Amino acid sequence: MSQIHDSARGYVTGSAEYIDDRPFVSGELHVEVFYSLVAKGKIKTLDVSAAAKVPGVAAIYTSKDLRHNLWGSIFEDQPYLAENEVQYVGEPIAVIAAESKATAHLAKTKIIIEFEKSEAKVATLDIDVAIKNKEFIGQERAIMRGDVDAELKKAKHVLRGEIFMAGQDHFYLESQACVVYPKEDDQIEIHSSSQHPSEVQHLVAKALGLKFHQVVCIVKRMGGAFGGKESQAAPFAVFAALVALKLKKPARLIVSKDDDMIMTGKRNPFKNFYEVGFNDAGQITALKARLFSDGGAYADLSTAIMERAMLHLDNAYFIPNFSVTGQVCKTNTPPNTAFRGFGGPKGVVTIESIIEDIAQYLKVDAFSVREKNVYQKGQTTPYGQTIEDNILPELFQKLKKESRYEEWRSEISAHNKAGGATLRGLSATAVKFGISFTTRFLNQANALVNVHLDGTIQVSTGATEMGQGVNTKIAQIVAECFSISAGDVRVMPTSTEKNPNTSATAASSGSDINGQAALNASNAIKENLNRVAQAVFARPVENRGRKVAGTGNVAEIDISKIAVDENIIFENGFVASKKSPKLKISFQDLLQEAYLNRVPLTAQGHFKYPGIFFDKDAGQGTPFFYFTNGVAASEVSIDRYTGELKVLRTELYMDLGRPINEAIDLGQVTGGFVQGMGWVTTENLFYKEGRLVTCSPSTYKIPSVHDIPRVFNCHLIDNALNKKNVRGSKAVGEPPLLLGISVWAAAKNALQYGTDKPIALNLPATQEQIFTKLKGSDVAAR
């Protein structure tokens, strides 16, 4: 059985502490953000005087109260607080500090803001308009291979199309939250629900005119994040820190779910155009695509997200002639941001949709088209990375055999032919997810390991715990290194004081890089202990143990003179030499020896993914350390009358190498899949004049327990090939989300039944869209 999650007891008893569970400190203030309700406008007047007079209001701050009012993870283009104009609904304008939440809310209603007339009408709220008007953020990027135009001309068949993919709200259960405590000498301590404490520290310091060493950011845990707290936790920390620093009082900012959904960015919507050439066998010979994403009003992480979308347009398939361009568009909506998959899903949906269309066009099962095109060992991607340890063909074959795919397909065809009240569809899609940040310098981590004299260990890394179990995995890695129980290793809250200059816990890399850094630190200590053990074993038996060590009766051990001996082993709380059964000492006694002999029991470890680089201008390189792969087949049922969609069965196969914690990895798989399924089906962001109307779960529908596949089988396949990564494991955070796309592909497959043309289906495939397609096509509904 897998090691249970290190917070499991806290979760089930309600004692696990989140930001708003922290006890109130005397004098603590509530912070509220006053934000724009118009999508675009020049500010004519901003009058906070009436609000400031509400009894119980401590202060109201605007842009001029910040020392530095611009931020951005890639481009510094976004104001924390609007100055002369607003660019989106939800853009922060003023910060209110009050004695109670109710007072802060009341004050919010007393702030007067007026905009210049006519400005509001010119807002760009639609990606199509932005594309037409060339309202762009950053430069166009491209990845090319071969002569696509020539090959498209030569191709036997060519299909052209476009597909729109809507955004998705993260819907982390704990909305954005932080509390900031003022300390002496203008130091501040921030507790933030953030995936990126280092960035919070840096941005807060800069915004407030402090030095980095005056600011500590601590993250104990997050109640979910999914990318939504990678960059966008920082502004809230800035607001609370501003209050704490100015008023010298603790300041708590807890954003309500409605405000959070209105103010924060989403998964970027994409509009992709493509032209694909293929032969009679369904083999793709050329693909030309133009990708446009809706970045919202500011850059945030959108250019990096676009890059990953382009790098995943090939997905699991070898495309000899390839051309993709990517351009981020600017609209007057909240700046869109990281979300599990980080652009990858948008590339993958496009190619999987193309494959469904090719199959429909050739009147063959899409599975066979996938088999024809799947990467074979040694082939290279359009950006020049060679596919090593390729398991994709095997995954497809395993799925086909174990799910009895062909029988499954015949059952579905028979069902549809019979013409009952429902229409069924089946599709199998794949994921080949590149592991690494595409920006090289982010692929590094550091860890601090402190071994205590009672044999317990505290580990600190830059990884933040958002439920993904990174702390549990790191504890297991360290415990296994010393061969002690995982319960004797505790992973401490992430803090910039212990682990500076860290990267966001993102790109699925948290456990990989932080786990390896912790292992490197542990190994450094272990080597010292190995040397100490040799010296201890060299003494007569009576001179071992805590009584005599370091008393002066024996000479101090000088580890600099001792080489590491491979015969020294750590086993079940003891350290022994393979040379003789008599040479054995408890871990705890050895620690005592080490301490009394002035040998350090603490170490810092560092790790970077080796051998990766990507030339963004050329669109070429080896951006990924390795790939995490999987396939999933899903069967859906559509009510022919109402368009209601049900997922009947999913068979999913993933290669996660040798999991450090199988149960935790499986939880990532089921959770990621269902989250992806929500994106492609029910999660519908509905805006009115740039304002999100579906801003709470009563209108924004993430999957409920009834929506998961009726039969839901997730299989992790045995793969010892991957030796690259820590303990032979593979990153798991994002990849399974992309398998949720199989549900959408199955819906498309169902809608194509009885027609001979490809049916375009945008994301999400809401009941209304499915209904419209059903009624609008010559689907053999009845």
Place this chain on the structure above:
Amino acid sequence: MYRKHIYLTVNGEIIELGGKEAIAPLSDTLRYYLGKTGTKVVCAEGDCGACTVMLARAREGVYRSINACIYPTFLADGCHLVTVEGLAKNSELHEVQQSMMRNFGGQCGFCTPGFVMSLVNLYEHKTAPKEQNVKNYLTGNLCRCTGYQPIVQAALDINAKKMKSLGEMYPLKKETETLISKTAQPILIEIEEREFFAPVTLQQAVEYKNRRPHARIFSGATDLGVQINKGKFIGEQRMSLHLLEELNEIKVNNSVVGVGARVTLEKLQTVMAAHVPQFADFLNIFASPQIKNSATLVGNLANGSPIADTTPFLLAMDAHVSLLGPSGQRVLPITQFFKGYKSLDMAENEFITHISWPLVLDKKTKIGLYKVSQRRDLDISCVNACFVFRINSGVIEDARIALGGVAAVPLRLGAIEKSLLGHVVSKDLIAKTNTQITDAIQPLSDARGSADFRKSVTQELFQKFAMEHLQP
């Protein structure tokens, strides 16, 4: 004669609350006043279940789950409350907690206390849960991390033999007596201009509502609770019906169902299962256990929404609404009750005490209840419908068509119904009826669906009903 405090037990301990704590949402009272932060708040509108707690009326002793975020603390007056902190006694974890731990039911953990409480609710009411049952009990809990599979697994892995019911964990004999005697008295709490009143007799209720016609009436508070949390001003005066025992009754006499204003949807579903199973099944997807355990049928109607899910059924059943005011009781047919968008035939000094309708027990009568929403379960409808047809030897003897979400008020399509009587069911007739239905409705476009979609999906619902039940 009035008391200024409410009384309840929290994890076995008697608590007295007055002032703003009595009026605040229960989750706020628990988190910020009693320091029990295990109960989480996410949506503050009763949709995610992170705030789920178990509540039993002391005089009944049956624990049921509710959403603490939208539940005013005063509604827990006279109740035993168990929060997630109360499940582990003497540091020994409850079996539900142990199973959630060993099955990796929590990832980020924020929804976990709510799921734990909903599973406790399941085991309080079912001894051997099956997968579908488990899912029904978890309808009102959202998780964004696990994909639910580990949680369903945890539910099925619970060792029922190791389970202790909350009643066994907290016998509370003496406390129950105390609560019953304390709650015999009406409550009046005044905080500055705000006033809260809870009568113990209908007469007191009528007098108060006459004196304070703007007072909002609290019964289940599943709608008012949301409005308050979303910052809507609902007025300064509040009257709670929670001490009016006679409104807790649901009666079936001479084939007439009478439902009191305090009868929850959960109670209604249980009683309806024996009489109109189609309606009971519909209530099953209508809302989560937490909502059904507090929301009332009367509240669903009094809200006046054109999309209330019980209204098409009540319209089709020719239900009557009983109102009580200073001049006594007034009973009116439900079709007359809706005057316009969110406008009801109800004076300011009146309130609804009952809804009643005759049971249709005839085997030849077919009932079809439908709702179209973005997500099947626990979602506000885009369109809903109730069709009731009696067919004798192929001839339509009775036809009732009631629709919600297609106009400013819920509709009963009387003219179309009349035109159907005496006709033989045929494909042509159904097609003709569909056209008539389309002509009779004027839906709007909003976040839940466009006007066009509503129009054509309504047709499809009738088509579906016809295929399923009329067999042309």
